[in-house]
Amino acid sequence: xxxxxxxxxxxxxxxxxxxxxxxxxxxxxxxxxxxxxxxxxxxxxxxxxxxxxxxxxxxxxxxxxxxxxxxxxxxxx
Numbered sequence: 001x002x003x004x005x006x007x008x009x010x011x012x013x014x015x016x017x018x019x020x021x022x023x024x025x026x027x028x029x030x031x032x033x034x035x036x037x038x039x040x041x042x043x044x045x046x047x048x049x050x051x052x053x054x055x056x057x058x059x060x061x062x063x064x065x066x067x068x069x070x071x072x073x074x075x076x077x
Contacts (some may be wrong), residue, residue: 009067016060026054 012019030053034046047053056063 009069010064011067012061012064014061019059019061022059022061026050026059029053 027050030047030050033053037044037046
């Protein structure tokens with residue numbers, strides 16, 4: 001094997017297999033909030049980003065971290 005380590009030293013902080021369900025719920029909430037704001041005030045300001053609606057630290061997959069060169073040996077593929 002020519003490469004036995006990851007290309008990017010970034011891993012997810014997680015115990016979950018996937019973040020798809022959390023992303024689906026967050027985007028559904030964003031669409032619901034945007035729809036309610038348009039109904040209340042058609043000329044009003046919509047939430048520009050998903051970060052205004054949800055927090056990545058409350059999901060099952062809580063963001064990503066960069067691993068140090070010392071830990072890379074333990075985390076080989």
